[in-house]
Amino acid sequence: MNTSGIFITADHVKSLSKDEQAFLFKLIGGNFETGNLRETMQETATDTDAVYDHHFVEFSPGQAREFYAGCNEKTRKAVEVIARSDKPFFQLAAVADAIGVAAPELRGVWSGLTRRARTLTGDAGAYLIDWSKGEAIYDDDGAYSDQRGEVTELTYKSFRKALGIA
Numbered sequence: 540m541n542t543s544g545i546f547i548t549a550d551h552v553k554s555l556s557k558d559e560q561a562f563l564f565k566l567i568g569g570n571f572e573t574g575n576l577r578e579t580m581q582e583t584a585t586d587t588d589a590v591y592d593h594h595f596v597e598f599s600p601g602q603a604r605e606f607y608a609g610c611n612e613k614t615r616k617a618v619e620v621i622a623r624s625d626k627p628f629f630q631l632a633a634v635a636d637a638i639g640v641a642a643p644e645l646r647g648v649w650s651g652l653t654r655r656a657r658t659l660t661g662d663a664g665a666y667l668i669d670w671s672k673g674e675a676i677y678d679d680d681g682a683y684s685d686q687r688g689e690v691t692e693l694t695y696k697s698f699r700k701a702l703g704i705a
Contacts, residue, residue, distance in 0.1 A: 556692045594664040595691055596656045603697035606659055613638050614651045621688075622702050627695035628673075632685040642684050667694070 598606060607618055620634045635642045649668070656667040673687025690698070699705075 554693070554696060594662060594666055595669060596660060596662075596665050596667045597691045597693040598659075598697045599693070600697045600700040602659060603694065603701040606655055607698070607701055609655055609659070611651065613648050614655070617645075617648050617652060618698055619702060621690055621695070622698035622704050624695075627692050628687055628689050630685055630687060641682070643682065 607615060610618060616637045617634045620637050621629045624633075631642055631645065634648070635645055638645070638648070652667050653665075657663055657665045668688045668690060670686055670688050672689060675683055676685040678684040
């Protein structure tokens, strides 16, 4: 008799995106046409859902608290801007404004976020922010000034919970 398994609470299932829920139910129901897990994940994911990218960090609320606790002041401000966004998307310019620097001066913040995510997860390829869906915006002088970034839905909700944002 097999005694291994996974327990998922109803509240956790409700916290998942619709695509993640669809994938989960497809997985549980054994509705695989190909029997290939990665293909099934990609079939149920949309263009805005990186559920199939195992390097795109998904923090639980506890992990989000641990992540935040290990960040310096500037990095914490970046996390706060991300958490206070209306959705898992945020603007780089909003982070720059919150910290009081120009957008190009945020390189250390982004590398700090990436290093912290990699340390916490133990995944050398882990990344917290996906910049691929937002085009870089340049000011009239040609200086990099803004771009849309994205974190996973779970990470976004976890940061909000960890920081006490309703």
